[in-house]
Amino acid sequence: MVGMRDVAKTAGVSLSTVSLVVNNTGYVSDDMRAKVEAAMRQLNYIPNELARNLYRNRTNTIGVIMPTIAHPFFATLTAHLQREFAARDLKTLLCSIADADKGEGEYVDMLQRHMMDGIVMAAHTEHPGGYWTSIHRPIVAFDRTLGEGVPAVRSDHEQGGRLIARQLIDSGARHVVLVGGPRSQFAEATTFPTIRYHLTVERMLADAGIACDYVEAGIVADICAHEATARAIFERYSDVDAIVGSDLVASVALQEALRRGISVPRDLQIIAYDGTFMAETAGMRLTAVRQDFPAVAAALASRMDSQIAADNGTTSAAAAEGGNAVAANGGQSTSEDIISVTLIPGETTR
Structure with a gap:
């Protein structure tokens, strides 16, 4: 196996010079660097990545x-x-x-x-x-x-909440259902900034005199719970005319609305929060607050x-x-x- 000593011998330089070039540390003249790199190519030398990482105290x-x-x-x-x-x-x-x-x-x-x-x-x-x-x-x-x-x-979730609320207020929404995680996450000492968009929407809709209910859909990893919650909204709130939730929730809600013969967006508006590929593939192009991935x-x-x-x-x-x-x-x-x-x-x- 070709090692740094072989490279040093072929290039006619010291072992320490080869080490500096390989690990990209310290100063090496352009001439010396060119000799080492030429020798590496000639010998098809491949640096030992593990050794380099140990030398630099990095794993990359x-x-x-x-x-x-x-x-x-x-x-x-x-x-x-x-x-x-x-x-x-x-x-x-x-x-x-x-x-x-x-x-x-x-x-x-x-x-x-x-x-x-x-x-x-x-x-x-x-x-x-x-x-x-x-x-x-x-x-x-x-x-x-x-x-x-x-x-x-x-992401600026307060901004996201303002964008959603303004859209609903301006379009004449009367009863909005928000879908999100456990309400226990809304405690004052919460570590979840995402609740801020829900709280912003609730505050702005309340100020505008628009009814708003919050529905818990379980933890984010429980995909089935989110899908079931989106479908259950229609049974629980017969007068709902706007639903806001993640792309997943919004997509399932849209499909359920179309299955029930509900006209979207005439009778029901749906807004997704995230703006992933699902917002484009739900059957209709979802209006969405897009996070800048x-x-x-x-x-x-x-x-x-x-x-x-x-x-x-x-x-x-x-x-x-x-x-x-x-x-x-x-x-x-x-x-x-x-x-x-x-x-x-x-x-x-x-």
């Missing part, structure tokens, strides 16, 4: 913890996030908690043992904030608050760059782009990137 692997990839939102986000990390020469190690029947503990253990460089946490956790800050390794939260010092990225993924990756750079005591152009990112779980105030959302008109609103 990011753990991504999702509640489930069966849900269209998390499947879409995972695809964009994996693409974003790949552009940074980082591999993605996926943990879909519901699908693998495992919690985040195994991944946190791997992070602490330096088997990965960082974790994007996008699943529900029952650990208190102190648990995450005590890990002292790169962690970035998505759409949840993990505690002081853990940076987070989320590319921008969310880019923000998560940029935050991760900053966290890793801080963890290694280095700086980089990618880390600098992190804006006001904090040191990895260093006890500073939590910083948050808020990504704008857009209302995409479809065929299911007036």
Whole structure:
């Protein structure tokens, strides 16, 4: 097997020079670098990635913890996030908690043992904030608050709520049904920012004198419960004339309305929240609040760059782009990137 010593001998340089070129560390003149790279090509030398990672104390692997990839939102986000990390020469190690029947503990253990460089946490956790800050390794939260010092990225859910409420008010809605997760998540100390769109819609509709009911559809990983809830709305609320829920809920509600002969959008408006591929494939093009998946993924990756750079005591152009990112779980105030959302008109609103 060809090794660095063989490359050094062929190039006529020292072993340390070859090491600097292979690991891209330290200064090497252009002439020396060209000799080493030519020798590597001549000998078909392939650097030992494991050895390089040990040398740099890096694995180039990011753990991504999702509640489930069966849900269209998390499947879409995972695809964009994996693409974003790949552009940074980082591999993605996926943990879909519901699908693998495992919690985040195994991944946190791997992070602490330096088997990965960082974790994007996008699943529900029952650990208190102190648990995450005590890990002292790169962690970035998505759409949840993990505690002081853990940076987070989320969509502007208040903006999403305002867009939905304004559409319903302007179109003359009379009785709106919102579908979401357990109402217990709406507690004052909640770690779920997504509730803000529901609360914003409820407040604006109440101010406009429009009836609004909230229906719980269970946890996000319970796909069957979401589908059953969407169908049950029609039995429970005979006068409903607008339904708001995830792409999944909105799609099932649309199909149930058409099955019952209800005219959409004349007699029933439907608004989806997420804007995944399902908004285009439900039978009619759903009006949807679209979360900006590319921008969310880019923000998560940029935050991760900053966290890793801080963890290694280095700086980089990618880390600098992190804006006001904090040191990895260093006890500073939590910083948050808020990504704008857009209302995409479809065929299911007036």
